[in-house]
Structures are given as C-alpha cells and as structure tokens.
Amino acid sequence: QLQLQESGPGLVKPSETLSLTCTVSGGSISSSSYYWGWIRQPPGKGLEWIGSIYYSGSTYYNPSLKSRVTISVDTSKNQFSLKLSSVTAADTAVYYCATDLVVPAAPPQLWFDPWGQGTLVTVSS
Amino acid sequence: QSVLTQPPSASGTPGQRVTISCSGSSSNIGSNTVNWYQQLPGTAPKLLIYSNNQRPSGVPDRFSGSKSGTSASLAISGLQSEDEADYYCAAWDDSLNGLFGGGTKLTVL
Numbered sequence: 304q305l306q307l308q309e310s311g312p313g314l315v316k317p318s319e320t321l322s323l324t325c326t327v328s329g330g331s332i333s334s335s336s337y338y339w340g341w342i343r344q345p346p347g348k349g350l351e352w353i354g355s356i357y358y359s360g361s362t363y364y365n366p367s368l369k370s371r372v373t374i375s376v377d378t379s380k381n382q383f384s385l386k387l388s389s390v391t392a393a394d395t396a397v398y399y400c401a402t403d404l405v406v407p408a409a410p411p412q413l414w415f416d417p418w419g420q421g422t423l424v425t426v427s428s
Numbered sequence: 429q430s431v432l433t434q435p436p437s438a439s440g441t442p443g444q445r446v447t448i449s450c451s452g453s454s455s456n457i458g459s460n461t462v463n464w465y466q467q468l469p470g471t472a473p474k475l476l477i478y479s480n481n482q483r484p485s486g487v488p489d490r491f492s493g494s495k496s497g498t499s500a501s502l503a504i505s506g507l508q509s510e511d512e513a514d515y516y517c518a519a520w521d522d523s524l525n526g527l528f529g530g531g532t533k534l535t536v537l
Contacts, residue, residue, distance in 0.1 A: 352526030416475035
C-alpha cells in the first residue's frame with residue numbers, strides 16, 4: 304500500500320523559498336490512478352489545499368497561492384515536490400503530502416488517502 | 429473565513445447520534461462530491477467519507493455522510509470517546525480550487 308513521507312527544512316527565513324519533498328513508497332508516482340497533493344495546516348487552525356499534480360505534470364493550484372507555488376514530479380526518484388516562494392510568517396504550518404484518487408475526465412476530487420505524517424515549517428528570521 | 433461553513437463545535441454523550449453540517453454553494457457542494465476527514469490530536473487527517481456517502485475500507489459504519497443541494501452532513505451514531513476529534517468537510521470548486529471547511533471540534537461529554 305502507498306506510503307508518503309515529507310522531508311525538508313523545518314525553518315525558513317522570511318522572503319525565501321520553502322522547499323519540501325514527498326517520497327512515495329509502495330507504488331509508482333507514474334501511476335495514472337492518482338493525483339499527488341499538498342495540504343497545509345497553520346498551528347491551531349484548519350486545513351488549506353495548496354495544489355495537486357498528475358504524473359504527466361498537469362497541475363492545479365489554490366488561486367490564493369498560485370503566484371508563489373510550484374509543484375513538480377520526479378519520476379526517477381518516485382518523489383514530488385513543493386516550492387513556495389516569498390514566504391512570510393503566515394506560511395508557518397504543518398505541511399502534508401497526500402494521494403488523491405483520479406476520477407476519469409474529472410478534476411481532483413480531494414479524496415486524500417493516504418497522507419504523510421506532516422512536517423512543521425516555521426518561517427522566522 | 430472558509431467558503432465551506434461548518435459549526436466550530438459539536439458535542440454528545442456516549443451512545444448518542446451527532447451530526448455535523450457543511451454548507452457551501454452551487455459551485456462546490458452543489459456540483460461536486462463532498463468528503464469528510466477526521467483528525468485526531470497530533471495526527472494527520474484521515475479520510476472518513478468520500479463521494480458524499482462512501483466509506484473507505486476500515487471505517488466503521490457508525491459514520492455516514494449525506495448531501496442535499498448545497499449542503500452536506502456527517503452523522504456519527506453510537507458515539508464513542510475515541511470519536512473526539514476535529515472533523516473537516518472538503519469539496520472541489522468549479523473555480524478550480526480545492527476547499528476545506530473550517531473544521532468542527534467534536535467533544536464527547
């Protein structure tokens with residue numbers, strides 16, 4: 304069964320770029336059955352969808368973050384990545400990667416299962 | 429302020445049935461499926477209900493989902509102490525945006 308694990312720096316300075324990687328095990332990131340997504344949760348707050356990518360490279364981004372977000376896939380490493388530029392303290396959050404099952408001819412359904420354990424990223428100087 | 433509106437809190441006693449609502453609009457719940465997540469303290473969210481009323485393997489049938497128009501509901505019957513958690517609804521919006529509700533904290537009294 305699929306397992307996901309986030310990795311990356313836990314501390315990022317304001318105005319810099321946050322970079323995280325999600326390593327997929329138990330299955331191929333090149334599968335046509337899944338979208339690969341990023342979701343974040345500020346401390347004590349709710350969930351926010353950041354974006355999703357298909358193995359072919361097609362992406363969907365949260366419009367409120369679109370100008371700062373890039374999600375990409377590395378099929379050789381069975382990983383997908385998140386880059387968020389020009390970060391501020393408001394980007395401090397636990398960042399989760401997750402798998403979303405593809406429904407043919409439909410956009411992401413937000414059927415996220417499974418999830419990684421999450422990684423806390425703090426934006427501070 | 430989330431586009432999908434949930435009550436911030438809900439409560440019930442063991443054995444009771446509780447429902448959590450999620451209100452949206454024609455561009456999200458009205459035209460796409462609704463999913464529900466359970467988040468226990470300090471853990472990643474877990475998919476509880478997908479496609480309005482489907483339970484993933486392993487989710488007890490005490491949990492059920494429904495949708496009508498631009499609103500959806502999660503019902504938990506036979507409430508247990510281990511059900512104390514945060515619950516989130518989620519739905520795709522036709523503006524090409526994924527939405528989560530603000531979350532409901534369920535307390536088992």
